[in-house]
Amino acid sequence: MPRCLHVLNGDVVADRLAATNLGGTRAVWADPLCEGPLVPLTQPGFREARAGYLARAGFAALTETEARLAAWDAALEAAAAHDEVVLWFEHDLFDQLLLVRHLAWWAALPPDLPQLSLICIGEFPGIDPFHGLGQLAPDDLLGLFPNRVPVSPEVVAQGARTWQALLASHPLDLEHVRHHPLPGLRYLSAALRRYLEEYPALRTGLSRTEAMILEELAHGPLHPAALFRAVQRREEAVFMGDRSFRHRLEGLARGPEPLLDLDLSPAAAGPALEGAPVRRRPAAERVLAGRDDWVTLAGIDRWFGGVHLEGRRVRPGAGIRSTGVSPMSRGRRALNPRRRGATFPVTLLLPQGSTWASSSSAGSCCSSLSSSCSRGPAPAAGRTPGCSAPSRCSSPRFPSSSSWGRWSLWWSRARSA
DSSP states (O other), X not given: OOOEEEEESOHHHHHHHHTSSOOSEEEEOOOOTTSEEOOOTTSTTHHHHHHHHHHHTTSSOHHHHHHHHHHHHHHHHTGGGSSEEEEEEESSHHHHHHHHXXXXXXXXXXXXXXXXXXXXXXXXXXXXXXXXXXXXXXXXXXXXGGGOEEOOHHHHHHHHHHHHHHHSSSSHHHHHHHTSOOGGGTTHHHHHHHXXXXXXXXXXXXXXXXXXXXXHXXXXXXXXXXXXHHHHHTOSSOOOXXXXXXXXXXXXXXXXXXXXXXXXXXXXXXTTOOSSOBEEOHHHHHHHTTSSOHHHHHOEEEEEETEEEEESOEEEEEEEEEEEOXXXXXXXXXXXXXXXXXXXXXXXXXXXXXXXXXXXXXXXXOTTOOXXXXXXXXXXXXXXXXXXXXXXOOSOOOOOGGGOOOEEEEEEOOOOO
C-alpha cells in the first residue's frame, strides 16, 4: 500500500475516512474560496488576506483563523514525503474551486513529485439527491479509492489557468476558461457558471441566491432554517453553507430600504440559522419586477476572487452580460427563470464611476467586507445541508447547466457621469 496523503474537503469526510482501514495521512483544506478576495498563492500575503477576511466574517478570532490556515497549508507542504497524493472532491462550486486551487499549487511545485490522483464524483448509487462526500458511509468512501484516476499534466495546467482567471480583475478570463473544460475536470464548467450567477443581475441588481431567497418568501414568512433548505433545493449542486446564507439574508435586510424583515440580533446569527421568521418587505416585489435596482438602492462592496465591485449608481447596460438560452425557449419570449428550460441571465453590473480593483491589492482593499460560509475553518456539522424537510415552494428548480444553450458575452465599461 503506497503512503498516501489524502486531501479532503472537510472534517466530516476526514473522520469517516479515518473509520476505514485505508492507511495514509488525512489533510483537510476547506477555505471557502467561492467567497471573498483571492490573491496569488505565491504572494506572501495570501494567507493573511484570507485569514483577515474569515475573521471579519465571524468564523473565529484572527489568531485562531491564522493558525488553522497555517495548519492546513503545513499538511499540504508534506506532500513530498508521500508516495501518492489523492484529492477527494465533489461536483459543487465549493469543491471545484478547492480543486483548481490545489492544481495551481501542484503546478508551481518542483517536478520530482509523487503521483497525484483524483477522486471527484457528482452522484452515488442509492443517494438521491447527492450533495457530497459527507453523505457517504466509511465503506462507501473506501470503495471509491480503487477508482481514483491519475491527474495528467494537461489537467494540472487547466487547473492553474482557471486559478489565474479567478485572480483576474475582471471575469472575462473566467468565462473563456469555462468554455474550454477538459474531460478530467468534467464538473468545472457548471461550477464556474454558478460562480458567475452570483454577480448582480442587470434587471434587478440581485444575485441568483438573493433572487431565490425573495421568491421563496412570496407566499409568506419562513423560519431561516426552512428558508435555507428551500433555497438549497433549487440548486443543481449545493455549495453554500449556513453562515454564507445568513450573510445573504443580512445583506438583504440592511440599507436605507431593506428587502427583508430579519432578526439581526447576535443570538440569531449562529450557524443553526435561529431567529424569528423572515418576511419579505414591499420593496422586494419592486426589485424582483425590475422596477427598482438593488445595487442602486443599497450599493455593493463585494469581492469575487480578484474582482472588487463597489458603488451604488449603475448605468443600464454597463458591465458583463452572459445570457443562456435553452433550446426549449427558442422562438418564444423571455421565460420565468423558475421554470425548467427558462432563460436566466447572468450579468455583472459595473457601478458607474467605480474601478476594478486588482487581486494584488486584495489584502489591503477588502477590510470592509463581511461575508461567510459555514464550510470555512469552522466546519458545519455534516457539511451538507439536509433537504428532507417539506418546502413551501413547489416550483421546479433552475434548469441544470446542461439545458442551457450557448452564452453570449460582451463587455462594456461604465464611465463616470
